[in-house]
Amino acid sequence: xxxxxxxxxxxxxxxxxxxxxxxxxxxxxxxxxxxxxxxxxxxxxxxxxxxxxxxxxxxxxxxxxxxxxxxxxxxxxxxxxxxxxxxxxxxxxxxxxxxxxxxxxxxxxxxxxxxxxxxxxxxxxxxxxxxxxxxxxxxxxxxxxxxxxxxxxxxxxxxxxxxxxxxxxxxxxxxxxxxxxxxxxxxxxxxxxxxxxxxxxxxxxxxxxxxxxxxxxxxxxxxxxxx
Amino acid sequence: xxxxxxxxxxxxxxxxxxxxxxxxxxxxxxxxxxxxxxxxxxxxxxxxxxxxxxxxxxxxxxxxxxxxxxxxxxxxxxxxxxxxxxxxxxxxxxxxxxxxxxxxxxxxxxxxxxxxxxxxxxxxxxxxxxxxxxxxxxxxxxxxxxxxxxxxxxxxxxxxxxxxxxxxxxxxxxxxxxxxxxxxxxxxxxxxxxxxxxxxxxxxxxxxx
Numbered sequence: 001x002x003x004x005x006x007x008x009x010x011x012x013x014x015x016x017x018x019x020x021x022x023x024x025x026x027x028x029x030x031x032x033x034x035x036x037x038x039x040x041x042x043x044x045x046x047x048x049x050x051x052x053x054x055x056x057x058x059x060x061x062x063x064x065x066x067x068x069x070x071x072x073x074x075x076x077x078x079x080x081x082x083x084x085x086x087x088x089x090x091x092x093x094x095x096x097x098x099x100x101x102x103x104x105x106x107x108x109x110x111x112x113x114x115x116x117x118x119x120x121x122x123x124x125x126x127x128x129x130x131x132x133x134x135x136x137x138x139x140x141x142x143x144x145x146x147x148x149x150x151x152x153x154x155x156x157x158x159x160x161x162x163x164x165x166x167x168x169x170x171x172x173x174x175x176x177x178x179x180x181x182x183x184x185x186x187x188x189x190x191x192x193x194x195x196x197x198x199x200x201x202x203x204x205x206x207x208x209x210x211x212x213x214x215x216x217x218x219x220x221x222x223x224x225x226x227x
Numbered sequence: 228x229x230x231x232x233x234x235x236x237x238x239x240x241x242x243x244x245x246x247x248x249x250x251x252x253x254x255x256x257x258x259x260x261x262x263x264x265x266x267x268x269x270x271x272x273x274x275x276x277x278x279x280x281x282x283x284x285x286x287x288x289x290x291x292x293x294x295x296x297x298x299x300x301x302x303x304x305x306x307x308x309x310x311x312x313x314x315x316x317x318x319x320x321x322x323x324x325x326x327x328x329x330x331x332x333x334x335x336x337x338x339x340x341x342x343x344x345x346x347x348x349x350x351x352x353x354x355x356x357x358x359x360x361x362x363x364x365x366x367x368x369x370x371x372x373x374x375x376x377x378x379x380x381x382x383x384x385x386x387x388x389x390x391x392x393x394x395x396x397x398x399x400x401x402x403x404x405x406x407x408x409x410x411x412x413x414x415x416x417x418x419x420x421x422x423x424x425x426x427x428x429x430x431x432x433x434x435x436x
Contacts, residue, residue, distance in 0.1 A: 039238035046238075047245025054246065055253035082338040082384070089338065090257035093264035096296045098306070098391050101332040103342030135344075136328050136395050138303050156302040161397030199301055201328060201395055202344045 059090040062109075071214040073108040073198065077206055080104075100199070105134070106206040108198040113220040119194050121177065121187040123225040127196070128172035129218040134203035136160050139218070141175060141196055143189040154186045157197075173218075177226060196220070258336060266336050268296055269310040269389040276415050278307025278392050283409075286402045303396050305405040309414030310389040317358035317366070319378075320390050322412045324348045327405055328395040333357055333381060335388035341381045354378045356417065359386065390414065 058064055064087050067074040078084050079092070080099030092099060100107055112118050113125060121143060131137050140157030158173060164183050165171045174180035175196070177187040188194060198218070205212055258264060272279030282300045297306065311318035322329060324345040331353065332342035345353060356378045358366065363382050370376055392412050396405035 036234075039234060043238045043242040043245060046242030047249055050242070050246035051249025052253055055250045055257070058250075059254060059257060080332070080334075080339045082335075082340050084338050086254050086258075090254050092338075093258040093261035095298045096263050096265050096268055097298055098265045098308070098334065099339070101334075101339030101342035104330045104332050104339075104344070104393065135346075136397060138301050138395075140302060142299055159303045159395070159397045162399070197299065197301075199304075201304075201393075202330065202346070 055090075058087060059094055061091075063088050063091050068209045068212075070108065070209075070212045071217050072112060072114045072220045073110045073217045075106060075108045075205075075209045075212065077102065077106060077209045079107065100201075100206075102206045104206075105199055105201040106132075106203055106209070108200070108217065110196040110198070110220060111193065113222045115222065117222060119175075119196065119220070120191070120225065121189045121194050122191050124174065124176040124178075124180075124223045126172060126221045126223055127175060127185075127218045128170065128221070130170050130216065131160070131198065131218065132200060132203060132205040132212055132216050134160070134200035134205065136201045137203075138199050138201075139163075139173060139185075139196065140199075141185055141188055141194055143192060143194050151189070155184075156188070158183055158185065171218075263296075264336075265308070265334065266310075266388060269308040271310075272308055272389070273310040273312055275309070276413055277410055278309045278390075278412050278414060280305065280307045280406065280409055282306040283406045284396055284402045286399075286406065303402075305394045305396065305402075305409045307392045307409035307412065308389045309392070309412075311357060311383075311387070311414070311416075313357070313359045313362065313383060313386040315416050317356050317362050317417045318390070319415050319417050320353075320355040320357070320392075320412065321415075322348075322353040322392070324351050324353060325404070325408055327397075327401060327408055329353075329408065330393045331355060331390055332393075333383065333388065333390050335383060335385040337384065340384055343379065347379075349377060355390070356380045357383050357388075357390065359383060 063076060063079060065085055066078045066088050067076055076099070079088055080101045084092075091097070110119065119125065127139065137160045138157050142156070163171050163173070171183065173183040173185050175185045175187065177190070200206070261267065269279070282297050282305060284303060284305045300306065309318070309320060320331060322331065322345070329345040330342065331344075332339050333355070334340070343353065343355065347353065354377065356366070358380060360382050363380055366376075366380060392409055394405040394408045396402040
């Protein structure tokens with residue numbers, strides 16, 4: 001609206017003597033008398049500002065589309081493909097990300113547990129089960145934003161080679177702030193939301209994400225929270 | 228008054244339609260204009276004959292360097308990039324496979340167009356040649372019928388891009404080896420000016436490294 005002032009300001013210039021009431025009358029007069037040019041400037045300014053702001057919002061942070069929900073996990077099969085959607089390409093370009101190509105592997109992320117509650121660093125979770133067939137995989141945890149200074153990094157994740165398994169080949173990872181027996185994955189921060197990433201390397205699942213179901217990905221169960 | 232506010236509503240509607248057009252144009256333009264995308268950032272590795280490490284896994288007391296620009300890297304995977312500019316000639320990537328899982332993926336501005344893992348290696352060596360359509364036709368014409376080239380030839384969609392090398396360290400003790408394996412890959416530019424026999428020589432030299 002402010003951009004319209006220079007265009008139709010000439011009509012209202014005389015009424016600027018009494019500052020406060022003058023301004024109100026000026027705006028009212030502008031409203032009544034707004035010329036086509038003023039409206040055009042208004043429309044252009046609105047379109048430009050809203051368009052750029054929404055484009056910035058849509059390409060900031062994670063991928064807005066292209067995820068395939070598998071249980072609590074979201075698979076991103078097309079993130080690195082040449083036919084990825086324009087939003088995914090824009091997100092990759094802005095972050096400098098090099099996504100896994102379809103022939104390389106598949107990324108799955110989880111921001112909430114099986115009940116749909118957001119993963120919290122103060123809570124204890126059991127992440128257990130099997131993974132889709134893959135030559136190697138890693139399961140990692142990360143908090144949003146930069147790392148807390150002074151907090152030692154004990155462990156950020158497990159690889160398929162080093163993880164302790166039960167006799168049937170399945171595994172259980174405990175994501176907890178306190179020490180746990182077995183595969184303990186320390187919470188990356190004291191509080192706040194955390195995200196899990198499961199990266200499958202050299203996997204046939206990358207080409208057929210539709211074949212994945214709840215039972216083929218690790219289940220994430222909340223056991224309790226420190227108050 | 229009524230007429231003016233109606234005009235104002237029309238202007239707002241027009242502004243919203245414009246906002247949609249600007250939104251779509253901006254999203255489509257971001258990959259083209261971005262200076263922080265992987266292709267632009269990998270440009271510094273163009274002059275090297277081995278991958279530039281962009282994420283070295285932490286070994287022992289050495290934490291992984293913070294300058295790595297991958298937003299959320301996998302802490303167990305060492306990553307290196309080789310940028311190419313095909314106007315200088317085809318790019319040859321040669322990797323010797325070891326005990327660690329290695330994968331190569333060729334990216335251009337639009338995304339990955341080729342990926343291969345070390346399971347596709349022939350006699351422990353993985354040779355990738357990335358070329359333009361014209362260079363591919365030239366290479367085909369120069370091929371010796373009795374001694375066909377064993378290179379994997381990939382036609383790139385753009386002249387510029389990069390090859391990313393990933394090596395997975397399954398155990399903490401394998402991490403130094405994973406970092407070293409990234410450095411052991413060679414990325415060289417094939418000279419195109421040579422005639423067929425000389426081209427074969429350079430092929431031999433490339434695989435022998």
